[in-house]
Amino acid sequence: MKTEAALCFGGNLGDPVTAFAAAIEALARHPAVTVLRISSVYRTAPWGKLDQPEFRNMAVMIATDLAAADLLAFCLRIEREQGRERKERWGPRTLDIDLLTYGEAVIDEPGLQVPHPRIAERAFVLAPLAEIAPALVIGDRSASELRDALANDEVRRDDTETARLRNSVAG
Template sequence: MAATGQVFLLLGSNLGDRPQVLAAARESIARQAGSIDGQSAVYETAPWGITDQPAFLNQVLEISTSLLPEDLLRVILNIEHDLGRVRYERWGARVIDIDILYYGQTVMDSARLTLPHPRIQDRRFVLAPLTEIAPDFVHPLLQKTSASLLEQCPDTSAVSKIP
């Protein structure tokens, strides 16, 4: 399969040496999943869901990959594991979290993966870095750009670009 572009991933970390964890995740993604075509700045963001935990660092990457969506998910889960991710509490603190936001214009809903990510439009910590690198990317179901989704986002959580 030829490489597919406009695959967007969200990286997040709120435990350990957060900048180093994000750097290690980027290196692993470039080595195992595909080439990194673009990346947002790093943002410090308030936790989502369970708010009594440290702030997150978040970053969006745009990659090109020859992996099919579920194969990409498998690679991402392995990268998370290798970086020390332990899954024990939904929306809890974590060393690393990597979400597939979009796989081009692919729409799918399987037992393991839903594309596009079902909560993009509700999360400022996703939309701010996504809009930085892909303001005109159109959500395949909502038919709105990243920039317009950010404008309409109901989430008022703190999101600050790290200089």
């Protein structure tokens, strides 16, 4: 039985939208993963480390037979294939893939925490997640309720980049 999982993509170096499309294609090619829904692309201000370029973010819902740890390992491999170098916390990156939720599982292991421990603090995660899974419950609130509590002007849907992503993934 497949488990639904929510992923968040982010990037601000190179061409994040091309990296997002490559990541979606890699997920779709994996025999144990089905891509269910992809959000729009959002432009977001940097978080944590502020002296860096604006980010692009999006969310992806998948269904998978992979265990959570194996899914995370696969996502980290996709990051590396897209040129991700882990130099500094919250620093610039070509592609970041966070495992936000894995079904209803609560996992707290070294290197793997699900639901992602900072979802409720991050408008740049909640805006795309709530777009594709508004009723997804995180803690005791839905993704859309959490998004509405943090909504701000620093997270904006980018229709041009969204169209480019969808044309790239569909083509």
